[in-house]
Amino acid sequence: MALFKKEKEVIELIIKHLDVVEDCAKTSLKAGEFYLQADISQAKDHARKSQSLESEADLIRHDIRDKLYSGAYLPLLREDVYKLVESIDKVANAAEACCDFFLNQRPAVPKEMGSSFLAVTRESLGIIVSLKLAVLCYLKGDCKIETVRDHTREIGLQESRVDKLEWDLTKEIFISELDFAHRLHLKLCLDSIVEVSDRAEDAGDQLELATLKSMA
Amino acid sequence: MGAGAYVGWNIGANDTANCVGTTVGCGLISFRNAVILVAIFSILGALLQGQYVMKTIGKGIVKTDLSYLAVIIALVCSGFFVTLATFYRIPSSTSQAIVGGVVGIGLAVNAEVDFAKFIVIIESWVICPVMVMALSFGLMHLIRFTLRKFETSSFLFQNAMGWLAIGSACYVAFSMGANNAGNAVGPIANLGILPPKLLLLMGGICIAVGAATYGRKVADTVGKGITPLDIPGAFAAQISAAFGLHFFSVLGIPVSTSSAIVGAVVGVGFVKGMKAISRKTIMTILLGWLLTPTFAAAASFLMYKLIITVFA
Numbered sequence: 001m002a003l004f005k006k007e008k009e010v011i012e013l014i015i016k017h018l019d020v021v022e023d024c025a026k027t028s029l030k031a032g033e034f035y036l037q038a039d040i041s042q043a044k045d046h047a048r049k050s051q052s053l054e055s056e057a058d059l060i061r062h063d064i065r066d067k068l069y070s071g072a073y074l075p076l077l078r079e080d081v082y083k084l085v086e087s088i089d090k091v092a093n094a095a096e097a098c099c100d101f102f103l104n105q106r107p108a109v110p111k112e113m114g115s116s117f118l119a120v121t122r123e124s125l126g127i128i129v130s131l132k133l134a135v136l137c138y139l140k141g142d143c144k145i146e147t148v149r150d151h152t153r154e155i156g157l158q159e160s161r162v163d164k165l166e167w168d169l170t171k172e173i174f175i176s177e178l179d180f181a182h183r184l185h186l187k188l189c190l191d192s193i194v195e196v197s198d199r200a201e202d203a204g205d206q207l208e209l210a211t212l213k214s215m216a
Numbered sequence: 217m218g219a220g221a222y223v224g225w226n227i228g229a230n231d232t233a234n235c236v237g238t239t240v241g242c243g244l245i246s247f248r249n250a251v252i253l254v255a256i257f258s259i260l261g262a263l264l265q266g267q268y269v270m271k272t273i274g275k276g277i278v279k280t281d282l283s284y285l286a287v288i289i290a291l292v293c294s295g296f297f298v299t300l301a302t303f304y305r306i307p308s309s310t311s312q313a314i315v316g317g318v319v320g321i322g323l324a325v326n327a328e329v330d331f332a333k334f335i336v337i338i339e340s341w342v343i344c345p346v347m348v349m350a351l352s353f354g355l356m357h358l359i360r361f362t363l364r365k366f367e368t369s370s371f372l373f374q375n376a377m378g379w380l381a382i383g384s385a386c387y388v389a390f391s392m393g394a395n396n397a398g399n400a401v402g403p404i405a406n407l408g409i410l411p412p413k414l415l416l417l418m419g420g421i422c423i424a425v426g427a428a429t430y431g432r433k434v435a436d437t438v439g440k441g442i443t444p445l446d447i448p449g450a451f452a453a454q455i456s457a458a459f460g461l462h463f464f465s466v467l468g469i470p471v472s473t474s475s476a477i478v479g480a481v482v483g484v485g486f487v488k489g490m491k492a493i494s495r496k497t498i499m500t501i502l503l504g505w506l507l508t509p510t511f512a513a514a515a516s517f518l519m520y521k522l523i524i525t526v527f528a
Binding site (some may be wrong): 004006008010011073075076077080081139140141146176210213 | 243375382
């Protein structure tokens with residue numbers, strides 16, 4: 001149907017963008033897991049893949065921007081659509097940055113902290129699953145508003161779990177016997193891991209805002 | 217013709233806001249695009265359905281053929297008070313001003329004034345906003361109920377709602393052309409200068425020019441001053457106002473576009489709760505509605521008497 005053709009093309013592109021961002025986050029998660037299990041070669045492969053996925057996501061985002069400014073959607077909605085896409089894209093950026101941190105700075109994670117780092121990495125980068133579910137639910141328009149909001153709430157809850165893990169691990173790092181530079185480096189590594197869930201939470205907030213706007 | 221064009225310009229300047237104030241206010245389209253839509257649809261409304269009100273203004277209230285001087289005074293005095301209201305950003309009524317002006321001049325020339333018709337018109341000035349308010353109140357409840365029942369939303373859905381709101385703004389512009397073009401050219405129609413259709417086209421074009429040159433001021437009051445509207449609210453307000461205006465246009469009764477849209481916006485505001493409505497703005501508007509026809513009638517009457525006394 002020709003009605004809202006451009007708008008539907010934008011939706012298809014957002015879904016494609018979301019798929020690539022999800023792949024990027026999952027690949028970054030694998031890279032992190034391999035790194036923490038000391039399989040550097042596999043970690044490098046996945047980090048490279050994550051980089052190329054992030055670039056791909058950027059290209060799709062540019063396509064979406066061009067489509068929007070060539071007349072898709074009413075001006076009032078364009079900003080909301082693009083803000084959502086931009087916020088999702090930041091999740092891919094954060095996931096790639098996390099990979100880069102592992103592979104570029106090679107933080108020396110002590111064995112006793114390995115499982116904690118693994119847990120926080122899985123929880124933070126795994127948040128993309130909830131985010132994708134919420135965004136798809138909204139974009140396809142076949143979910144009730146309350147269901148979309150349930151999904152966004154789930155993103156918030158997962159981010160809180162990440163915060164809890166971050167708190168515990170930060171404490172573990174700073175009460176350890178490691179030298180201060182080492183402790184700071186591990187904390188920076190942890191910051192880069194939790195950045196992913198922070199960005200996903202922002203994207204969830206943006207989605208919730210769009211949902212609220214449509215409620216009469 | 218110049219005086220008629222002046223009134224037409226006033227209608228465009230003051231009433232553009234009524235057609236698109238809510239749509240521009242909620243950010244759906246730019247004021248520039250809104251003016252283009254108003255121009256097209258008000259000309260269409262004037263051409264296709266402007267003849268009913270033109271007949272009422274021309275011969276319906278004052279039964280005698282008015283002289284050139286009387287027509288000019290009626291039009292200029294009515295236009296002046298609408299210009300004044302527009303300057304102070306008060307959405308006043310050109311219909312009320314012109315009816316006031318025509319009655320004032322009718323009394324001044326000792327013509328037969330059809331007071332029964334005049335009372336019907338005055339009654340419609342009360343009935344129209346109340347009817348439209350009830351309509352928009354009901355429609356907004358219906359939209360809310362539907363949205364909450366299906367509880368679905370997406371960018372595509374919001375986009376579709378936005379287009380519906382723009383479509384309803386076009387309908388208001390059409391109804392405004394149908395109801396108000398006759399106000400501008402009705403008194404001239406009896407002078408036989410131009411055929412009625414051509415006069416209505418001229419009225420429509422003057423409305424479009426007024427919209428483009430001076431329509432922005434009142435748009436802010438209607439769109440944001442009374443109650444800030446979202447997309448469904450703008451749609452409900454506009455479709456209700458357009459329906460009310462169209463209804464009275466077909467009956468040949470000149471009603472106020474301002475009162476229709478303000479009534480509709482208040483109706484939507486009631487659904488959101490009384491706190492959403494700015495009472496100060498409403499009081500200013502009510503005062504404008506009361507004073508504009510009264511002053512227009514008094515000014516037409518006194519001006520005519522003065523000119524006749526001085527030059528007789």
